[in-house]
Amino acid sequence: MSRARITAVETHDIRFPTSLQLDGSDAMNPDPDYSAAYLVLRTDEPGGPSGHGFAFTIGRGNDVQTAAITALTPYLIGKPVDTDLGDLWRELVHDSQLRWLGPEKGVMHMAIGAVINAFWDLAAKRAGLPLWQLLARMSAEEIVHLVDFRYLTDALTPSEALTILRERTRGKPAREAEILATGYPAYTTSPGWLGYDDDKLRRLCKEAVQQGFRQIKLKVGADLDDDRRRLRIARETCGPDIRIAVDANQRWDVPIAIDWIRALAPYDPWWIEEPTSPDDILGHAAIARAIAPIKVATGEHVQNRIVFKQMLQAGSLDYLQLDAARVAGVNENIAILLLAAKFGVPVCPHAGGVGLCELVQHLSMFDYVAVSGSMDDRIIEYVDHLHEHFVNPVVVRDGRYQAPTAPGFSSEMRAESLAIHRMDSARTRA
Amino acid sequence: MSRARITAVETHDIRFPTSLQLDGSDAMNPDPDYSAAYLVLRTDEPGGPSGHGFAFTIGRGNDVQTAAITALTPYLIGKPVDTDLGDLWRELVHDSQLRWLGPEKGVMHMAIGAVINAFWDLAAKRAGLPLWQLLARMSAEEIVHLVDFRYLTDALTPSEALTILRERTRGKPAREAEILATGYPAYTTSPGWLGYDDDKLRRLCKEAVQQGFRQIKLKVGADLDDDRRRLRIARETCGPDIRIAVDANQRWDVPIAIDWIRALAPYDPWWIEEPTSPDDILGHAAIARAIAPIKVATGEHVQNRIVFKQMLQAGSLDYLQLDAARVAGVNENIAILLLAAKFGVPVCPHAGGVGLCELVQHLSMFDYVAVSGSMDDRIIEYVDHLHEHFVNPVVVRDGRYQAPTAPGFSSEMRAESLAIHRMDSARTRA
Structure with missing residues (x-):
């Protein structure tokens, strides 16, 4: 030591x-x-x-x-x-x-x-x-030591986790090389903020497809007529082959969620994200049953691995959207990746915000090399703002996150950004 | 206004x-x-x-x-x-x-x-x-206005809540008079702290029965042999007619909880409290199914009405232990009382701590007069410390909370207590 x-x-x-x-x-x-x-x-x-x-x-x-x-x-x-x-x-x-x-x-x-x-x-x-x-090169035993299995063992035991990780040992170097060569797929949320007008939506959808993204995401849930119109514009602009996810940010109760999503079905939404409270495990499961084959995605506000465990047990989600800064850091996210692997559910991390893209790329790339061993149906959210404040900002090219190569977690902000945007400085500028 | x-x-x-x-x-x-x-x-x-x-x-x-x-x-x-x-x-x-x-x-x-x-x-x-x-004398409409039904309507709608409250209108004055005359039943946790030795446990059990309590509670979960011995002592001291609840304070995973509680069954525990994580709705339900007819009680760490809703939907608990200071205050606890009434589950509040007894007595008494209309199988926790710091401390006599009559929520601490126990003062004294 x-x-x-x-x-x-x-x-x-x-x-x-x-x-x-x-x-x-x-x-x-x-x-x-x-x-x-x-x-x-x-x-x-x-x-x-x-x-x-x-x-x-x-x-x-x-x-x-x-x-x-x-x-x-x-x-x-x-x-x-x-x-x-x-x-x-x-x-x-x-x-x-x-x-x-x-x-x-x-x-x-x-x-x-x-x-x-x-x-x-x-x-x-x-x-x-x-x-x-660093994570991908650890042994199965080292990784399992990082995870706290308290409250998980009815769904995942340490020995089951070891088995999952050992099964992935073969092919690790090849997958690591693949990540370095071609990165990891991204989707973009930048076109779809609710405060943007239709022209800006149309322009940003077009740009997203031109930039190589195969999936975009739109915010919904404030007004059904607006949502229908915006989703129609996005579908017309992107064409039938681009996946369009929609995100309600917890806006609905369970019965309303089901009705609203069914009303949007003609525009072929890929997944509905956060249809209701992130605490409502049973509610998400009821929604998932009612709206299939439209998928349910959730997780950015899920408080910990114990709630994710139950969402996997109950069939509450089709895509698990872990967040790098909501739960207790890398260790808890490794537990969540292992749970998702056990249940065969793809992890598609939440990103955006401040620096979340920078963090989650590491978790998905580790997942590919060492845990799930798969990029099928997996994709990382990308939002194109505030990256300039980071010392090692993400690089997204042709719709894919490029593998970070600088040592660290890409979490360091530039000293000037810290100095300018500190609360005290902000107050002074106001 | x-x-x-x-x-x-x-x-x-x-x-x-x-x-x-x-x-x-x-x-x-x-x-x-x-x-x-x-x-x-x-x-x-x-x-x-x-x-x-x-x-x-x-x-x-x-x-x-x-x-x-x-x-x-x-x-x-x-x-x-x-x-x-x-x-x-x-x-x-x-x-x-x-x-x-x-x-x-x-x-x-x-x-x-x-x-x-x-x-x-x-x-x-x-x-x-x-x-x-004050609460008991409000109209059904006024009470419903206090409640936010967001995320609840798949289990309880405002009109269902109105119906519950209107059905209780008849007999309100009689129940209010009854509370004033005879109070509300209490159980005591004071004998059962894990740090007390066997002699102190025996003495406090005897005193509890002499004081008129019909239920006591013991902490368990650190060591099974200790728990067996302590529960045997309590059962021998109290006799067969006193309910003995046990409380694991979230210590176990689901499989361990089931085994441990079954091992304690010979001593006839009334309920097991917090057998596992308060976030584990499905885990509590699995435990409840496995250990019946022993009951499950939980709630002091349940974060909000949305989790309680699901625990009621899933059959996770037999007794709902609301906490006055964990959720967002009186309004959210009214929502929880209404949910419990809808599902026919008795509310037995968590108390102890600092001033929790002072607060929850108001909620249970309101529940009796205006919501559930019943004291059957309902009981408020009582712990006999720190009451001296309150201007209007609880009065428990013959195993019953006496109705508070002073205006307010019994939440005001004495000015001397605030002055002496402020963090700065505490530091000075150390």
Whole structure:
């Protein structure tokens, strides 16, 4: 174990005024100001890197999220730079007093996720590898150690997880090479924000197809007539061969969801995303049964692996949309990838926001090399804003994420961006 | 509408060193320091009361919980003292930016609960009534307006809720008089903390029976041999006619829960409480099917009405243990009472902690007068510590909660207690 230690935890309340352009506008979020509760792990390793992580929020409350990360500082100072991240996850998530604030959900769980992800950024930088490669090269036993199976064993045991991972050992180098050569498929949500007018929708649909995307996504759920018109425009513009997903952002109750989606069926939507509350496992299952063969996708607001477990058990979803910064970081997402592999459900991560594209590409690429071994029917969301604030922004070309090669988790923001968009600076500018 | 307004929101980080005596120790919480993130609504009403509310935590993180309440201040300043609490609930819970931090769960949801409860304390004081009477005297329409039915209508519609409430209109005055005369049954958890030795357990069991309690509760889940021995001691001491509930505080996975509870069956446990994760709706249902006729009780960590809805739909629980300070306050608990009434499941509130007994008595008494109309198989938890810090502490006599008669929600702490147990003061004393 290294003698170098974590010496400081810096936190930053970072906000971007995205509501000015209605980027990110949907049926539940009319005017988000995309924000990050951001942290930096400083160490005393001579010439060594720092670790960067964040929770994504959409504005108000980012101060509370930042305070929750700050509250974890006493657990982190003095930890070795190569601390065991399976043990650290258990220490933070199962802290007997902190868990009362969830357990395993909401502000405190996202704070732990930000911290865990910062440690993974540090670990990958110290290993000189992008995170997806660091994870993909671990042994099955090392990966299983990272996962906490508490509350999962009725659906997935450690030995079943080992079996899944060992079955994927063969062909790993070839899949790693394939990722490096050709990347991973993406779809784009950029055309479909609810606040855009029809001309902008039409123009952005056309551009998306020209850029090589084979799937786009539209926000729906505020007004049925508008949704019909917008989906018709998108279908006419994209043609019959492009998959068009729609996303209701939790707008509906179960009976309304079923009626609304059936009304959109003539325009051949590929999946309906977040038709109702992310907490409604049984509701999603009822919707999925009622609207087949249209698919159900959900997950960006699913609080933890325990809810995903049940959604898989109940048949609540056809596509699992993990989020890199909602659950408790990389470790919990590995548990979720393993659960999805066990149930044979494709993982299509949620992205967008601030830096979520940067993070989830690593998880999907790791999934392909080491867990599911498949890209069939799998695709990562892509939204084309705010990447300029990252030191190693995603590269999407011809509708595919190109494999990141810089060491780390691609989570580090540029120092100028941090300085300009800190809450205090934002206030000064207002 | 009154012209008087909310002029200030005071917040206090209040901590009690309960870990010193192992009060509150259980299989998941070995050394809690019972705490409250506390707020006071000040108004400009001449001679008018203030409104008091709080979120309960068990120590570390109470600062984050307090910060979350503070973050709500801008929504509250300037609100009329008689603001519409149905509208206020919707404004806070559905705030498009804040809801990203949940939605409807964890730190931010509990903060909203504390605020909503403080407004109810203010409303009841201004009405000159204890909260349970204020609520019980409302019309069915007024009560339905307080409830947000979003995500509930596949199980309970507003018109079904109206029907339930109207059916209870007859006999209300008689039930109100009955509550005033004889109170509401209680059970005690005081004998059963895991940190107590066998002699203390035996002594406290004997005292509980002598005090008139017909049900006690023991913590279990750390060690099966210990649990067998402690349950045997309790059963021998209490005799066969006292109900003995056991509480695992989320300790087990589903398969372990089933085996463990079956091993305790010879000692005739009445219910098993929180056998596994509060998020595991399907897991609780599997346990309930496997261990019948032993009952399942859960709810103190259930994050919101949407999860309770599903637990009722899936048959996950036989007793619903709402918590006054976990969900978003009185309004959401009215939704939960209505759901329980629809499904015919008795509500037996969680209490203890800091001030939870003070709060939940109002909810159960309101339930009896206006919602379920029944005390059959219903009972409120009672734990005998920290009541001395409240201006109007609960009165439990002959195993029954006596009806509170002071105006308000019984949520106001004594000024000396606030001053002594503020985090800053606690630090000074350490």
